[in-house]
Amino acid sequence: MKTKSAPRFHAGMIPVYLLLVLFSLFCVFPFVWIVIGSTNNAVDIIGGKMTFGPLLLENLRNLFANYNMAQALLNSVKITVITVLATLVVTSTAAYGFQMYRSRARERIYAFFLGTMMIPFASLMVPLFQIIVKMGLINTHFAIIIVSVSSVFMIFFFRQSFVTYPMEVIQAARIDGASEWQTFTRVFVPSMKSTYAAAGIYAFMTSWNSYLWPLIVTQTNEKKTVTLLISSMSSSYTPEYGLIMAAIALATMPVIVLFFALQRQFVQGMLGSVKG
Amino acid sequence: MEKKLSRSGWLFILAATVLLAVFLIYPVLYSLYLSLTSAKEGVTSFVGLGNYGKLLRDPVFYLALRNTFLILMIQVPVMLILALVLASILNNPKIKLRGFFRTAIFLPCVTSLIAYTILFKMLFSFDGLVNKTLLALHLIAEPLQWFMEPGLAMFVLILAMIWRWTGYNMIFYLSGMQNIPGDIYEAAEIDGASPVQAFFHITIPSLKPMILFTTIMSTIGTVQLFDEPMNLSQGGTTAATVGPGNCFMTLSVYIYNLCFKYNPKFGYASTVAYAILIIIALLTVLQFRVTADKN
Numbered sequence: 001m002k003t004k005s006a007p008r009f010h011a012g013m014i015p016v017y018l019l020l021v022l023f024s025l026f027c028v029f030p031f032v033w034i035v036i037g038s039t040n041n042a043v044d045i046i047g048g049k050m051t052f053g054p055l056l057l058e059n060l061r062n063l064f065a066n067y068n069m070a071q072a073l074l075n076s077v078k079i080t081v082i083t084v085l086a087t088l089v090v091t092s093t094a095a096y097g098f099q100m101y102r103s104r105a106r107e108r109i110y111a112f113f114l115g116t117m118m119i120p121f122a123s124l125m126v127p128l129f130q131i132i133v134k135m136g137l138i139n140t141h142f143a144i145i146i147v148s149v150s151s152v153f154m155i156f157f158f159r160q161s162f163v164t165y166p167m168e169v170i171q172a173a174r175i176d177g178a179s180e181w182q183t184f185t186r187v188f189v190p191s192m193k194s195t196y197a198a199a200g201i202y203a204f205m206t207s208w209n210s211y212l213w214p215l216i217v218t219q220t221n222e223k224k225t226v227t228l229l230i231s232s233m234s235s236s237y238t239p240e241y242g243l244i245m246a247a248i249a250l251a252t253m254p255v256i257v258l259f260f261a262l263q264r265q266f267v268q269g270m271l272g273s274v275k276g
Numbered sequence: 277m278e279k280k281l282s283r284s285g286w287l288f289i290l291a292a293t294v295l296l297a298v299f300l301i302y303p304v305l306y307s308l309y310l311s312l313t314s315a316k317e318g319v320t321s322f323v324g325l326g327n328y329g330k331l332l333r334d335p336v337f338y339l340a341l342r343n344t345f346l347i348l349m350i351q352v353p354v355m356l357i358l359a360l361v362l363a364s365i366l367n368n369p370k371i372k373l374r375g376f377f378r379t380a381i382f383l384p385c386v387t388s389l390i391a392y393t394i395l396f397k398m399l400f401s402f403d404g405l406v407n408k409t410l411l412a413l414h415l416i417a418e419p420l421q422w423f424m425e426p427g428l429a430m431f432v433l434i435l436a437m438i439w440r441w442t443g444y445n446m447i448f449y450l451s452g453m454q455n456i457p458g459d460i461y462e463a464a465e466i467d468g469a470s471p472v473q474a475f476f477h478i479t480i481p482s483l484k485p486m487i488l489f490t491t492i493m494s495t496i497g498t499v500q501l502f503d504e505p506m507n508l509s510q511g512g513t514t515a516a517t518v519g520p521g522n523c524f525m526t527l528s529v530y531i532y533n534l535c536f537k538y539n540p541k542f543g544y545a546s547t548v549a550y551a552i553l554i555i556i557a558l559l560t561v562l563q564f565r566v567t568a569d570k571n
Binding site: 031033048096098118119120155209216231 | 281286287289293295299302306382387389396398399409439442451499527536549550557
């Protein structure tokens with residue numbers, strides 16, 4: 001049933017739309033600025049030129065020539081792809097184990113893990129650094145990957161999404177003679193594609209954008225990620241804004257493409273735990 | 277059969293459990309031990325609660341605590357209220373272009389913390405776009421030194437964080453609002469309730485669990501704040517001060533500096549880290565209490 005809105009309601013809507021429009025502009029403006037900025041030089045960017053310039057290719061060329069951008073991109077892609085795949089495998093199998101094979105002992109472990117979500121990374125930083133040094137893994141990509149693979153948040157996210165899965169399907173597969181592992185990989189996983197997509201996007205964002213841990217672990221320029229490279233470009237005392245803009249555009253693009261391609265899963269990935 | 281299934285259960289959780297034990301549980305416990313030690317000239321000695329006593333007399337710790345809480349007390353409420361208002365506007369099916377506004381406001385979430393921080397640093401630089409615009413509008417007579425004045429620098433940091441995180445929190449509220457049946461609002465409207473009354477008497481009470489969740493998540497995030505203050509300050513990780521008057525010295529920045537900037541003080545850094553852990557635990561309990569009392 002539709003209700004008619006009173007006329008006074010319409011006048012009242014003006015500030016509402018004003019808020020929406022202004023806040024949306026505030027949110028979108030920096031993106032427009034990045035795109036325009038990556039086609040201009042530093043003077044024009046700082047000067048507030050809001051039209052496209054001719055320098056996009058030159059900025060990109062300088063970015064790749066003067067900085068280790070190609071290497072950094074390659075490093076970021078490698079680290080992110082391996083981290084995402086490993087995280088999906090490790091955390092989803094764990095969630096499946098916790099959800100489909102209930103036992104008091106495992107529930108206790110699970111509850112304990114959930115409690116650790118409150119622990120700030122700062123309080124792990126020092127011992128993690130020392131462990132990595134002792135293992136001889138300092139300045140390796142493996143050190144960046146291995147620490148982020150087992151995320152409690154992801155286990156939680158997967159388990160929440162697994163709750164509604166009918167046990168009968170699993171039992172039927174068992175009766176058909178499938179092993180537990182086959183049941184998981186051939187029956188269960190294929191029916192959970194959208195959950196994996198959402199979790200994958202979340203893991204992708206976390207890994208692609210991570211800063212503090214890679215900053216601590218990497219020591220040489222060849223090992224740096226895009227995020228670290230952008231950070232060091234901007235903290236130089238004569239920052240080359242055109243190149244920084246182009247680098248930010250390059251670093252943000254994969255996530256934006258992913259966002260528009262998979263908007264629904266993306267939002268689900270951000271909500272993660274809270275749904276259901 | 278039961279036994280076999282239980283063994284499978286353990287196998288499924290094995291990898292994650294081992295990794296968490298090595299890279300989460302062990303570090304947390306080891307950090308507690310470290311916080312009771314002190315290293316001088318390569319010799320580590322057990323100092324008991326000595327570091328904690330030192331912490332209570334450490335002016336930089338208080339400065340970091342003060343800065344962190346200043347951000348927490350201003351940024352989190354402003355952002356969450358804004359997110360709540362925007363969500364309840366966008367939840368109204370009568371609003372036009374809802375999908376467009378939702379996407380626009382959510383879009384900042386895709387940027388990395390580093391990227392958006394650097395963008396804001398550029399926007400607010402001395403000869404930057406914001407100063408130029410304010411000058412053109414005659415709102416200021418001279419360009420403002422955004423990063424020389426602690427108050428202004430803090431303003432930029434908070435504004436940047438609001439830009440990055442409001443849409444993120446809005447999505448949580450929007451999804452919580454899916455569970456509020458639309459006819460409640462229609463009934464309220466027929467009964468003569470204004471949209472503002474509906475907001476306070478329907479939306480907020482129904483979203484209470486979600487508000488609690490976002491408050492806790494934002495609190496944890498802000499108490500750990502690192503990427504933004506570090507990159508907003510001139511000179512980044514190697515500069516002498518973190519922001520004007522050390523106003524960007526947050527607890528996490530302090531820990532980083534203790535470990536990696538000068539002579540590493542891992543023991544004392546762990547003490548600061550445990551202080552953060554205790555603060556987060558206390559705040560979480562407090563937030564649960566506050567929401568429980570109102571029921």
